[in-house]
Amino acid sequence: MKSTDTSAGAPEQSAGQAAAQTATPSLSYQIEAIAAFLKDAGEGVKASKNDRVALARLDPDADELTTAQIAALTNAAQRAKLDTIHWSVDRWRRWAFIAYGIALAGHDRGAESGGIGANFGRQLATAGVSEARVTRLLDARGTVFFQLLRRVLRLLASKSVKPNWVQLARLVLNEGARDDKGRRIAEKTRLDIAHAFFSAMPGESRDD
Template sequence: MMPSIPPEAPEKPAATLASSIGHIAATIDAEHFPSGERAALRRLSPDAPPSLAFYRFAFKHLPPDWEAQRNAWMAIVSGIALMCPRPHRPDRAAGLALAEAGYSEKRLERLLAAEGDTLHTLLLRAVRFLAAKNATCNWVQFARLLLSTGEEKREAARLAIAREFYRNHKDHKD
């Protein structure tokens, strides 16, 4: 007889990015998720080594290949934790959320042109901006921006964010 999995055991994230992001957001935002762990995830920084809280979370909830892009996943997890409660809204484009919150074109330009750890840092700044405005968005779009490795895919991620930003932009400047 196979041992049964206790009901409190976390489900493994599914294979698609959208389902992985949904799982991560639901887990971090869950009422029973320890507030100390959520706070530790909020404090993750691209220029610091991962905390034990990140490793505990990563090995339980991130896709199996997360280690290949550890810093990008740290930024995703930290950003989702920063935007709690209700960090992920699949029906609300990231560019729309940035535009409606008054994010400036100059900041968007820097964000979309950035690479590597600079991208992670600037994305977390954008997330803090959204969190301060109690805004939420589709985290899959931010994840694609961070995780896309080919130039064509990275450009498609940039374009998706820029498209929704400019469709909804109200001439905010720095």
């Protein structure tokens, strides 16, 4: 803890420096860190292969996480500098879904252009996901949304198309939010995904 007694020889910090040290890492940093953790775990480097196995086998629909899954998610969260101490059960489940999704389908932010990475909507189009399926996904709410998203992730994995989890996590973390800010983030993310998908579709949908 920083001493408040400047006569003790401790260097003073500006307000900006103090804020920088305590600032919460960006969602982009957190997702990239979890993706790197899972890559390392898959190779058994700086992380246990058991952690990747536990997260890849995670059942998002299960009522409870196993001890191995909690341990793996905790290790991933520590790498991403996530503050798990204050997480609710719902928060644990949402981040568990994100870690599971990255383990299942990978993560590809894409080449950045003006700070904007690859759009999940364009990635859905690239994978040949049908308009009907995308419409059902984006119109769904609550438990149904997560069930449909899990199926879409499996489809993307089968087509070797990695989703942009920096964008997708915004929707996963804010779906069903009770506060206005969370609802706005979820709705804006849905609009961005839908716009990118329909803009990228060349013609009739391809899968059903």
